[in-house]
Amino acid sequence: MKLDRHDLALLRALQRNARASLQELSAEVGLSSSPCWARIKRMEEAGVIEGYTIKVNAELVGVPDQLIVQLTLDSHSEDALEAFGRQLEAIPEVLEAYLVSGDYDYVLRLAVKGTRDYERLLREQLYKIPGIRHSKSSFVLRRLKSGNLAL
């Protein structure tokens, strides 16, 4: 799918505020509202816009602590990878999980209610997953940036 500068401008505006009305968007993009609407619909159907969400303040909802966990699995087979992915999917505290190159195979970001919760999570959920060879956790002390894709 081809995206021109109007499409990118719409995506930028919607990243900033997905509740902006078509009028606001069209003013910002420099088109009238009909083509804005058509372009947005087109991008939704093409999967460029995957969905609309809210950003929730983690501390205010009682999940103040985050961790970065790096780990290595015994097996690197496709089956093992998919099984691991399914198990991560089932752990709500896992916000992101990536298969990566380098010393460790996986990098996870977790959000927990506190150190107590973190200890429980590691012991009862993560380390129960078979085939984990090694892991290393880092507490997130501060978030310096949390941004959107540059467009």
Add this chain to the structure above:
Amino acid sequence: MKLDRHDLALLRALQRNARASLQELSAEVGLSSSPCWARIKRMEEAGVIEGYTIKVNAELVGVPDQLIVQLTLDSHSEDALEAFGRQLEAIPEVLEAYLVSGDYDYVLRLAVKGTRDYERLLREQLYKIPGIRHSKSSFVLRRLKSGNLAL
């Protein structure tokens, strides 16, 4: 601010689809639309809802590659930290940046157009930042999970 189960249900629903109408939301939460509306406004004002955004498909907008970069700074002073934060803020390819405990001080996630772009970014932007002692990059080979806060 106190959040009851209705508030949490609203947040969950909005995380899934921030464009759901009040009717849909109220049906899901089990309240009528007026209190839903009032609760959402209350959470917006309290900062629990930080904003409304879209999820953009990175590959379809021409940013297919991601990296996890870990690095250490010479100085651990508050000034150095803030200066570093400001410089990261100015690099659009940096999606997330965390100050963490452990072997490395910072963990970044970057999104780039390709290996060429990545090389340029590291050389011209990141390594130009003074005071970087050591760094290690890992390519993201696959995203296993990218979820919302569990509520």
Add this chain to the structure above:
DNA sequence: AGTGAAAAGGCTTTAAC
């Protein structure tokens, strides 16, 4: 493709219970 206007529907807000 874009414009502008018109119809339909949903949202916000208020008020009564």
Add this chain to the structure above:
DNA sequence: GTTAAAGCCTTTTCACT
């Protein structure tokens, strides 16, 4: 917290450029 109702704004469509 619920329901209902008014006005307004948005979304969506359509005829035209």
